[in-house]
Amino acid sequence: MPSAPLDILAIAAHRDDVEQTSGGTLLKMAERGHRTGILDLTQGEMGTRGTAEDRAREAAEAARILRVCWRSALDIPDGRVENTWENRLKVARVIREQRPQVLILPYWKGRHPDHYTASKLGYEACFLAGLAKLDLGAAPHRPFKIIYATLYYDIRPTFVVDITSQFEARFRSLMAYKSQFSDQEAGKDLFPAQAEIRARIEAMARFYGMLGGGTYAEPFLQNEVGLVEDLLQIPVKSI
Numbered sequence: 001m002p003s004a005p006l007d008i009l010a011i012a013a014h015r016d017d018v019e020q021t022s023g024g025t026l027l028k029m030a031e032r033g034h035r036t037g038i039l040d041l042t043q044g045e046m047g048t049r050g051t052a053e054d055r056a057r058e059a060a061e062a063a064r065i066l067r068v069c070w071r072s073a074l075d076i077p078d079g080r081v082e083n084t085w086e087n088r089l090k091v092a093r094v095i096r097e098q099r100p101q102v103l104i105l106p107y108w109k110g111r112h113p114d115h116y117t118a119s120k121l122g123y124e125a126c127f128l129a130g131l132a133k134l135d136l137g138a139a140p141h142r143p144f145k146i147i148y149a150t151l152y153y154d155i156r157p158t159f160v161v162d163i164t165s166q167f168e169a170r171f172r173s174l175m176a177y178k179s180q181f182s183d184q185e186a187g188k189d190l191f192p193a194q195a196e197i198r199a200r201i202e203a204m205a206r207f208y209g210m211l212g213g214g215t216y217a218e219p220f221l222q223n224e225v226g227l228v229e230d231l232l233q234i235p236v237k238s239i
């Protein structure tokens, strides 16, 4: 697949996960001229509301709003994301084809097994993607940086990305999933009303925004320590 390599690829278990956890960051990076992409591991066939076809259409619309260059969904069963050899190869193949420098994965703990399994699966796929002797039909490649989107889990992030200017578009990208988020009878006990969703999303973004000294932000975690050249350029006020 000889398209230009992506700068940043976000991988998540379900269509709409990326919109919720790192959509503002992806849009911000696209606005800075970086090539961004999204890989959804599943197609959403187990969702209480709508079909996999509905979700494919909605995911394409969300991708347009977030200005991503590339989006695809694997055929891993929804509700059954397993860290198997076969699934690792599927993800490794995408990493080789899209050649991202930065990979965004879900945080490795959480309520939904698909979410935390996607984290491990993504990490181990990166490892496989770099193995020279593993024949996957594309040249070996590993991302330089792996960061974890932590919004779904209550943990202190190691950094946040200010998405104040992207917040409204990010909310629209989530609302593009009309089959999921428009007010309706099916799954009424499972899904909050749209006004409530807006309030929750705004509260979360404001909380992380406040930690970063801005209005709205998205939280991330990196395993490595931060490297500093100039102490005068460290952001976020201490006192």
Ligand SMILES: [Zn+2]
Pocket (backbone or CB within 6 Å): 013, 014, 017, 112, 115
């Ligand atoms: Zn999900």
